[in-house]
Amino acid sequence: MSLAKKLKHLKSIIARCESAVIAFSGGVDSSLVCAVAHEVLGERVIAVTAVSHTYPPGEIDVAKEVAKRIGIKHMIIETGELDDPKFIANPIDRCYLCKGELLGKLDDVRKKFGFKKILDGTNHDDLSDFRPGFRALEEFGVMSPLALAGIGKEEVRQLAAGYGLPNFDKPANPCLASRIPFGCTITQESLDRIAKAEGFMHSLGFRVVRVRDHGDLARIEVAKSELEKAFMLKNEMEKNLKRLGYTFVTLDLEGYRSGSLNPKVDLDTKS
Helix, strand or coil: CCHHHHHHHHHHHHHHHEEEECCCCCCCHHHHHHHHHHHHHHHHEEEEECCCCCCCHHHHHHHHHHHHHHHCCECCCCCCHHHHHHHHHCCCCCHHHHHHHHHHHHHHHHHHCCCCEEEECHHHHHHCCCCCCCCCCCHCECCCHHHCCCCCHHHHHHHHHHHCCCCCCCCCCCHHHHHHCCCCCCCHHHHHHHHHHHHHHHHCCCCCCEEEECCEEEEEEECHHHHHHHHHHHHHHHHHHCCCCCCCCECCCCCCCCCCCCCEEEEEEEH
């Protein structure tokens, strides 16, 4: 199916919702959903962005900018993942717990406005990844229009560029808890340390960065194309990350891999 036909299909899917609340992270996927939903549903849609210590700093600013560019009604709410002992224990279904907290708040917004559906930015490529949060989507009856329209990540970027969205080529930047291995306790302090470490790496000019927090050890992932640059800056990286409290600082020679801390499971067991 051509991209033009997929976009037409996407619009028809969203139109059938009649009205909706959108889980809007500020990433390119949910931004595209916001742009198309606002075009199709107008004032019968609202974008909602959550803030908490689990989200990378700066994402809220991107969300505000994109929402303003689109012209969509935008609401900011707070979520309390760190108040949940189950979440901070960091089990393998951590994302399910986090997503459940978010969707519970979004459902409250949906009921307040009397809207029909909750939409999110899950794209077709995400369906083959390890995503325990999908179970929460099912429980709250969330619709994922990009996935339903068969639109993958690169197609999302193409469409987002066509809509003039400023973040069309923005790298993914998920929950900071995803930098902590399953089973290791999540604390506000660890999340803040990760945020500062990644902020420093970005200040050096690295576009895609993950600082995997293994307690006293920081394992840095950058794009393979930037590994040589990272080696050249290794002394500065070590000095600054140790200043943040890490005892050991390492550079992952495999480079950045999405979900490098995810368990190795068969797709049939993923949720």
